[in-house]
Amino acid sequence: MRGTGPFILRRGSLLPSACPSMIEANEPAMSDTPPPPPEGAYPNLQAAKGWASLGNGEVVELAHAAARLAARVLDVLIMVVVFITLLILVIRYGPDTGLVDEPSDWLLDVDAVLRIVAIAVLAVMLVGIVYEVALTATRGQTLGKMATRIRVVGIDDGSRPGWGRSIMRWTIPLVAQIVISPILTIIMGLLLSSVNSRFVWVPMILLGWAPILVVYGFLTWDRARQGLHDKAAGTLVIKV
Numbered sequence: 001m002r003g004t005g006p007f008i009l010r011r012g013s014l015l016p017s018a019c020p021s022m023i024e025a026n027e028p029a030m031s032d033t034p035p036p037p038p039e040g041a042y043p044n045l046q047a048a049k050g051w052a053s054l055g056n057g058e059v060v061e062l063a064h065a066a067a068r069l070a071a072r073v074l075d076v077l078i079m080v081v082v083f084i085t086l087l088i089l090v091i092r093y094g095p096d097t098g099l100v101d102e103p104s105d106w107l108l109d110v111d112a113v114l115r116i117v118a119i120a121v122l123a124v125m126l127v128g129i130v131y132e133v134a135l136t137a138t139r140g141q142t143l144g145k146m147a148t149r150i151r152v153v154g155i156d157d158g159s160r161p162g163w164g165r166s167i168m169r170w171t172i173p174l175v176a177q178i179v180i181s182p183i184l185t186i187i188m189g190l191l192l193s194s195v196n197s198r199f200v201w202v203p204m205i206l207l208g209w210a211p212i213l214v215v216y217g218f219l220t221w222d223r224a225r226q227g228l229h230d231k232a233a234g235t236l237v238i239k240v
Contacts, residue, residue, distance in 0.1 A: 050062055050064075052224050052225075052236060052238075054153075054155060054156065054157060054158050054236075055155060055156035055157060056156065056157045056158070058157075058158055060153070060158060060236065060238045060239075061238060061239045062224065062225045062236065062237065062238055062239070063148075063150035063151075063225065063237040063238055063239050064225075064239075065219060065220050065225065067148045067149070067150050067239075068148075068150065068219065068237055070144070070147075070148050071142065071144035071145045071147065071148040071150060072144060072216070073144070074143065074144030074147055074148075075131075075132065075142050075143065075144035075145075078131070078143060078144070079124075079127050079128065079131060079132075082127050082131070083120070083123055083124060083127060086123045086127075087116075087120060087123070090116065090119055091116070121178070125174070128170060128174065129170075132166075132170055133163070133166045133167055133170045134166075136152050136161055136166040136169065136170070137160065137161060137162055137163045137165075137166035137167075138160065139160065140152045140153055140160045140161060145237075149239065149240050150237055150238065150239055150240060151237070151238055151239075151240045152166075152169070152235050152236070152237050153235065153236055153237075153238055154234065154235060154236075155234045155235060155236050156234070158238075161233065161235050165233040165234060165235055166233070168229075168232055168233040169229045169230065169232070169233035169235055170229075172215060172228060172229035172232050172233075173212060173215050173216070173229055176211035176212045176214070176215045177211070177212050180211040181208045181209070181210075181211050181212065182208070184207045184208060184210065184211065185204050185205075185207060185208040188203055188204045188207045188208075189204055192204070214228065215227055215228045215229055216229075218231075224236060225237065
């Protein structure tokens with residue numbers, strides 16, 4: 001008979017709802033991982049959650065904050081081991097170089113302590129440049145990022161960041177940690193100098209950690225999961 005709409009129902013024909021097995025056969029298998037968005041669907045980082053579009057239109061999956069935190073912890077542990085090793089060598093062989101008089105007494109010598117601190121700061125910067133900057137510039141991955149399978153890429157075409165971006169990306173947290181944090185801590189200490197409390201150090205520590213937490217923590221609410229160092233350097237961290 002003639003239907004009332006654009007479709008015609010004939011005798012013996014089956015509606016789709018009558019054959020659930022046919023529907024199930026045509027449905028794609030369910031997966032816990034959502035399919036990637038179509039290429040170019042989210043230009044200029046206007047991405048679906050967890051995805052971003054590069055300047056060349058390529059769509060990439062962003063690294064999760066937990067993976068980035070794990071990579072950072074591994075990298076810090078590696079650099080701490082290297083730093084402690086260097087510090088032990090300085091203390092052990094200091095008397096031979098004239099840096100300190102005796103390894104057991106160097107803490108009592110203010111000038112020796114200042115020299116050790118200066119060397120320690122330079123050592124941290126040297127380790128950071130050799131380890132983090134060089135690996136990021138040439139590979140896009142530190143050892144921590146290799147272990148967690150994430151990579152730093154340029155925001156424009158997904159290539160390796162190169163030296164300029166890698167240095168900028170490393171400098172922002174460094175400035176926050178060794179320049180801004182001490183200044184804020186000193187200011188808070190002066191403001192609380194008249195407060196008589198055994199817990200006066202708590203706000204000083206919290207304020208001291210605030211700059212570095214803001215730099216890295218920015219990625220947790222940024223749509224493209226960029227920290228402030230990523231923003232400044234023009235980089236993304238993606239899954240590989």
